[in-house]
Amino acid sequence: MTPSYLSIQGVSKRFGLFAALEHISIDIDKNEFVCLLGPSGCGKTTLLRMLAGLEQPTTGRMIVDGREITSLSPAKRNIAMMFQSYALFPNLTAAQNIAFGLEEKKLGKKAIAAKVEEALDMVDLSHAAAKYPGQLSGGQQQRIALARAIALSPDVLLLDEPLSALDAKVRQKLRREIRRLHEQYGMTTVMVTHDQEEALTMADKIVVMNHGEVVQVGTPEEVYNKPANPFVADFIGAINFFAPDRFEHKQADNQRLFAIRPEHVRLLPDESECGIPAIISEMEFRGSFYRMFLAWEESGQSATDVLTLDLLATQARKLGLVRGQKVWLEFPLENLLSFEQADVSAGRG
The missing domain is CATH 2.40.50.140 (Nucleic acid-binding proteins)
Known part of the structure; x- marks a missing residue:
C-alpha cells in the first residue's frame, strides 16, 4: 500500500486544560484537495496552523512526502498558507507582494521577475501589477494572495477560509478559479471552511470536524448521502x-x-x-x-x-x-x- 503524501498521526493540541484537538489522524494523497469542514471553534484552523508550523502539537506527528515536519520551523516546511485576511502588505504593489516570499528564498532577480509575471498571468491580474492592495477589490486581493502562495511552489497549499469575506457571486467564481489552479499546478491543497457548499463543490475529500475531533472522512458524495451520524447529516445540507x-x-x-x-x-x-x-x-x-x-x-x-x-x-x-x-x-x-x-x-x- 502506497503511503499517504501528507499524514497527520494522532495529533492533539491543548491550551492549558482546554483540548482544541483530540487525537486527529488524517491521510491525504498527493494532489488531493481536502476541505476541513466544521462549525466555528471545532479546531480546524488550529490544525491548519500546526501544519504551517505556526502552532506546535501537544502530541502526535505530521509527515509530508516521507519527511517528518512536526518540529520544523515554518521556513523549512515548504508549505504555503493563505490567510483569511489575505495578509497583503499595504505598502507594496501586487507584484511586490508576490515577489516578497520569493526574495526570502534568495532567488535571483530574473527568476523572481519571471515567477511574478507567471503568477499574475495565472490569476488574470497582469494589468494590476503596479496597483496597491487598497486599489484592488476584495476578489482581486484574494487572487493576489493566492498567486503569492502558489508562486512559492509549495509541497502543500493551506487555505484558511479564503472566500469568507467575499460576496456570493464573487465567491462562486473564485472557488472555481481555486479549483482550476489546484488541478493545473498539481498541488496538494488543504482548505478550512465552515461553508458546506464550498466543501461539496471544491473538495476531493471532506474531513468533518466537531469539538476537536474528526467525525467523518469521505468524498462529498459519501458524507452527503451516507452521513456517519445526525451531526454530519444536519451540518451538511438540509435534512x-x-x-x-x-x-x-x-x-x-x-x-x-x-x-x-x-x-x-x-x-x-x-x-x-x-x-x-x-x-x-x-x-x-x-x-x-x-x-x-x-x-x-x-x-x-x-x-x-x-x-x-x-x-x-x-x-x-x-x-x-x-x-x-x-x-x-x-x-x-x-x-x-x-x-x-x-x-x-x-x-x-
Missing part, C-alpha cells in the same frame, strides 16, 4: 429527522432516528392510503425550486414538527400548490437514513 412511530408498519424500534433529505421526499399527485398526510405551512421561492415547510396533519403548525420538501418550481406551479393545502407524502426506502441511539447522542454538536 428532516423524525421518530419511527411516523410509520404505521414500524420499520424500527424506538432506539432509532430516521432522516431524509428534502429533495428525496416525494409529493404524491393524489390522496393515497400509502401516503402520509401533511399541511403546507410555508413556501419559499428559490429560483429553480420551491422549498416547502409542511406540518404533520395531526400536529397543527407546531414548529417542532416541521418537515422540509424541495420541489421543482415548474412542478409546484403545475400542481397549483398553496399555503394551507393538504398533501400526501412518500419517503422512498432507498433514500431513508437511520441512526442508532448511540449515533444520535454522539452526533449532536
Whole structure:
C-alpha cells in the first residue's frame, strides 16, 4: 500500500486544560484537495496552523512526502498558507507582494521577475501589477494572495477560509478559479471552511470536524448521502429527522432516528392510503425550486414538527400548490437514513 503524501498521526493540541484537538489522524494523497469542514471553534484552523508550523502539537506527528515536519520551523516546511485576511502588505504593489516570499528564498532577480509575471498571468491580474492592495477589490486581493502562495511552489497549499469575506457571486467564481489552479499546478491543497457548499463543490475529500475531533472522512458524495451520524447529516445540507412511530408498519424500534433529505421526499399527485398526510405551512421561492415547510396533519403548525420538501418550481406551479393545502407524502426506502441511539447522542454538536 502506497503511503499517504501528507499524514497527520494522532495529533492533539491543548491550551492549558482546554483540548482544541483530540487525537486527529488524517491521510491525504498527493494532489488531493481536502476541505476541513466544521462549525466555528471545532479546531480546524488550529490544525491548519500546526501544519504551517505556526502552532506546535501537544502530541502526535505530521509527515509530508516521507519527511517528518512536526518540529520544523515554518521556513523549512515548504508549505504555503493563505490567510483569511489575505495578509497583503499595504505598502507594496501586487507584484511586490508576490515577489516578497520569493526574495526570502534568495532567488535571483530574473527568476523572481519571471515567477511574478507567471503568477499574475495565472490569476488574470497582469494589468494590476503596479496597483496597491487598497486599489484592488476584495476578489482581486484574494487572487493576489493566492498567486503569492502558489508562486512559492509549495509541497502543500493551506487555505484558511479564503472566500469568507467575499460576496456570493464573487465567491462562486473564485472557488472555481481555486479549483482550476489546484488541478493545473498539481498541488496538494488543504482548505478550512465552515461553508458546506464550498466543501461539496471544491473538495476531493471532506474531513468533518466537531469539538476537536474528526467525525467523518469521505468524498462529498459519501458524507452527503451516507452521513456517519445526525451531526454530519444536519451540518451538511438540509435534512428532516423524525421518530419511527411516523410509520404505521414500524420499520424500527424506538432506539432509532430516521432522516431524509428534502429533495428525496416525494409529493404524491393524489390522496393515497400509502401516503402520509401533511399541511403546507410555508413556501419559499428559490429560483429553480420551491422549498416547502409542511406540518404533520395531526400536529397543527407546531414548529417542532416541521418537515422540509424541495420541489421543482415548474412542478409546484403545475400542481397549483398553496399555503394551507393538504398533501400526501412518500419517503422512498432507498433514500431513508437511520441512526442508532448511540449515533444520535454522539452526533449532536
